[in-house]
Amino acid sequence: MKSCLIVDDSKVIRMVAKKILEDLEFQTVEAADGQQALDACKEVMPDAVLLDWNMPVMSGIEYLRALRVLPGGDAPIVVFCTTENDIEHIQEAIEAGANEYIMKPFDSEIIQAKFTQVGLL
Amino acid sequence: MPSGYFDFIRDFLKEHSGLVVTPDKMYLLETRLNPLARKLGYSSIDEMIGVLQNNPNDPIGIDVSEAMNTHESLFFRDNAPFELFKTTLLPELLKRRADKRKFRVWCAACSSGQEPYSLAMVLDELSGKLGGWRPEIVATDISKSVLQRAANGLYSQFEVQRGLPVQLLVKYFTQKDENWRLNDNIRNMITFREFNLLDDPKVLGTFDIIMCRNVLIYFDIATKSRVLGSISRVLADDGVLFLGSAESTMGLTEEFWPVKAGRGVYKHTNGPASIAEP
Ligand SMILES: C[S@@+](CC[C@H](N)C(=O)[O-])C[C@H]1O[C@@H](n2cnc3c(N)ncnc32)[C@H](O)[C@@H]1O
Numbered sequence A: 001m002k003s004c005l006i007v008d009d010s011k012v013i014r015m016v017a018k019k020i021l022e023d024l025e026f027q028t029v030e031a032a033d034g035q036q037a038l039d040a041c042k043e044v045m046p047d048a049v050l051l052d053w054n055m056p057v058m059s060g061i062e063y064l065r066a067l068r069v070l071p072g073g074d075a076p077i078v079v080f081c082t083t084e085n086d087i088e089h090i091q092e093a094i095e096a097g098a099n100e101y102i103m104k105p106f107d108s109e110i111i112q113a114k115f116t117q118v119g120l121l
Numbered sequence B: 001m002p003s004g005y006f007d008f009i010r011d012f013l014k015e016h017s018g019l020v021v022t023p024d025k026m027y028l029l030e031t032r033l034n035p036l037a038r039k040l041g042y043s044s045i046d047e048m049i050g051v052l053q054n055n056p057n058d059p060i061g062i063d064v065s066e067a068m069n070t071h072e073s074l075f076f077r078d079n080a081p082f083e084l085f086k087t088t089l090l091p092e093l094l095k096r097r098a099d100k101r102k103f104r105v106w107c108a109a110c111s112s113g114q115e116p117y118s119l120a121m122v123l124d125e126l127s128g129k130l131g132g133w134r135p136e137i138v139a140t141d142i143s144k145s146v147l148q149r150a151a152n153g154l155y156s157q158f159e160v161q162r163g164l165p166v167q168l169l170v171k172y173f174t175q176k177d178e179n180w181r182l183n184d185n186i187r188n189m190i191t192f193r194e195f196n197l198l199d200d201p202k203v204l205g206t207f208d209i210i211m212c213r214n215v216l217i218y219f220d221i222a223t224k225s226r227v228l229g230s231i232s233r234v235l236a237d238d239g240v241l242f243l244g245s246a247e248s249t250m251g252l253t254e255e256f257w258p259v260k261a262g263r264g265v266y267k268h269t270n271g272p273a274s275i276a277e278p
Helices: A011-023 A034-043 A060-069 A087-095 A108-117 B003-017 B023-039 B045-054 B060-068 B080-096 B114-125 B144-152 B166-172 B221-232
Strands: A002-007 A026-031 A048-051 A077-082 A100-103 B102-107 B134-141 B154-156 B173-176 B179-182 B190-194 B207-212 B235-243 B256-258 B265-268
Touching: A002 A011, A002 A034, A011 A026, A011 A108, A026 A034, A034 A048, A034 A060, A048 A060, A060 A077, A060 A087, A077 A108, A087 A100, A087 B166, A100 A108, A100 B166, B003 B023, B003 B045, B003 B060, B023 B045, B023 B060, B045 B060, B060 B144, B080 B114, B080 B207, B080 B235, B102 B114, B114 B134, B114 B166, B114 B190, B134 B144, B144 B190, B166 B173, B207 B221, B221 B235
Parallel strands: A002 A026, A002 A048, A048 A077, A077 A100, B102 B134, B102 B207, B134 B190, B207 B235
Antiparallel strands: B154 B179, B173 B179, B235 B265, B256 B265
């Protein structure tokens, strides 16, 4: 079973994502901000990360940059999932090492399509 | 719902586009034609169909056919055909067509354009290998309105997230408010044209690759056979045909033979080794 870390400061979004990912047979872990996510990754690297952008304490992009320099931090496949839907943000995310990018609102079809594209499914 | 016009509509659609509507799909008539009738200012489907019954050539027929057909499509649908194109078909074409430095692809039911544009992006990604070559992509559909959308190359946020890798979104699209528009260099690679698959495709010339995906499923057996027959006559001797992932030629024609390279990939039964068989 593959693991996916869900990083979003909204509990509701985490719940929706968790349901979708469990249906896709992922084992899920949750984090409410970038710092929590980073701490989780230092303990166990997940196979995938579903990542919000705007969060208190540490943003998604800051987390991603920090993740990519951790030992083994280049392994997780990181999929942004955010309301930031302009090309500048997308470009910045790709440069920071994101593998895919979902513009909210999302549904299970989009998550499934994107996860398939990056080889997680 | 009165079934009075069911027979008429069924015959009309079959003749016009090949679309088969079985009695169990009758509910579709209502859900799709009611909004159309309202939009065109008729008080009921009956009234709208009455106009068509009096004059089968009334432009309403086009709207009716459009409303009843399924236009769903996505970028890089099923992915495998595009991978095969990249890894095998293109390298083979570059070898086998080296004298003419040209090859032609036909997307035979292109809907809103995601299929031909996916190919165009693949070609552009590989343009380094294509110096001086003139690949031609002809994309056709029976529906004027989807062709119009396709030529515009404007897609919603939802559409660009189905099948399209984000790296290609950033590289080949420009954001227009809530939507995304394909850049001119990609749009200019495609020739869009109205064409009914029930007609003879000889007018389009011959092709090295034909994609006829997810359209035959809507036809009856006789129509499928006929269309496959016509398609085989415009496919190069060593060309390949792609059908949708749930479609096959089994029991429909002897003209095509599946190739091992992938599901839904066919060659001429009596032809030489196809470009999918290096
Ligand atoms: C479901 S879409 C398939 C789009 C694309 N090939 C794909 O696989 O994603 C089917 C398309 O076939 C078109 N179509 C239906 N009957 C046709 C006919 N007789 N000739 C040409 N196109 C037809 C419809 O207008 C529609 O756009």
